[in-house]
Amino acid sequence: xxxxxxxxxxxxxxxxxESYDRxxxxxxxxxxxxxxxxxxxxxxxxxxxxPYPYYEQYIDDxxxxxxxxxxxxxxxxxxxxxxxxxxxxxxxMAVGIFTAIISLFIGATYGAISGWFGGKIDAVLMRFVDIxxxxxxxxxxxxxxxxxxxxxxxxxxxxxxxxxILLALSVVGWVNLxxxxxxxxxxxxxMTYVEAAKAMGASHIWILIKxxxxxxxxxxxxxxxxxxxxxxxxxxxxxxxxxxxxxxxxSWGVLANEGWRSLRSFPHLIVxxxxxxxxxxxxxxxxxxxxxxxxxPKMKK
Numbered sequence: 001x002x003x004x005x006x007x008x009x010x011x012x013x014x015x016x017x018e019s020y021d022r023x024x025x026x027x028x029x030x031x032x033x034x035x036x037x038x039x040x041x042x043x044x045x046x047x048x049x050x051p052y053p054y055y056e057q058y059i060d061d062x063x064x065x066x067x068x069x070x071x072x073x074x075x076x077x078x079x080x081x082x083x084x085x086x087x088x089x090x091x092x093m094a095v096g097i098f099t100a101i102i103s104l105f106i107g108a109t110y111g112a113i114s115g116w117f118g119g120k121i122d123a124v125l126m127r128f129v130d131i132x133x134x135x136x137x138x139x140x141x142x143x144x145x146x147x148x149x150x151x152x153x154x155x156x157x158x159x160x161x162x163x164x165i166l167l168a169l170s171v172v173g174w175v176n177l178x179x180x181x182x183x184x185x186x187x188x189x190x191m192t193y194v195e196a197a198k199a200m201g202a203s204h205i206w207i208l209i210k211x212x213x214x215x216x217x218x219x220x221x222x223x224x225x226x227x228x229x230x231x232x233x234x235x236x237x238x239x240x241x242x243x244x245x246x247x248x249x250x251s252w253g254v255l256a257n258e259g260w261r262s263l264r265s266f267p268h269l270i271v272x273x274x275x276x277x278x279x280x281x282x283x284x285x286x287x288x289x290x291x292x293x294x295x296x297p298k299m300k301k
Contacts, residue, residue: 019294029290032283043090050083054250073268084250091251096232099169107177115185132175144168184216218295225288229281
């Protein structure tokens, strides 16, 4: 009887607790999460972990193959590839994460306003989103980057390139987030607890912050885990075609751009950044899949 009583009075788990338990059972997602954490720590402590400064040139060791002194070899200017790869993690991860956060802020605000007020406001705001959504992402991304670069707001070319790619990725990335947030808000605002908050005289902003956003956070976080690797890939692509970050900046896209020209003679220049990009993209996607399954109520059983 005592065991039955304990089970009956046991406090039910919250949605977040149940989601966390389901996520822990997904081994691929757990491994991917810790790999992402390791990459973030490597980026954070790049100055300590890198064996050499990423910009230092060793003329006597130009295009050296991987050896005991240079574990991943050197590039055409004699710079250590391992050091540049480590510093590249700092730049690529920072661009991917910061632009995703900025896109989340813009998209969540835009989508919440559209879904909450509805009517003509929703129609006008969503038509603008539809126009942006109809333009291919890469075309829009390159267009925004070129327009920003033509304004010449910064004299420093390094700052100009970094700010331009941050702005371009942020402007492009919020569109899909806005549509998802709008759909979630349209569902949540019909719930009983939202109607009760309205009846008590709570303001629109208070209801959105206190009641709406906490209940749509799960799908938004899942979408954010897919947005970050997409931004990393877009940054690498822009850097690869010469529209993104440029030397002496060291990002994975910059390293791939420098390495593909010598692919046949010196394959180590592109193999290492290519492998890291592949593993990071795979980890984010596996972790995102795990989060999606964890937050899905249908997976409860």
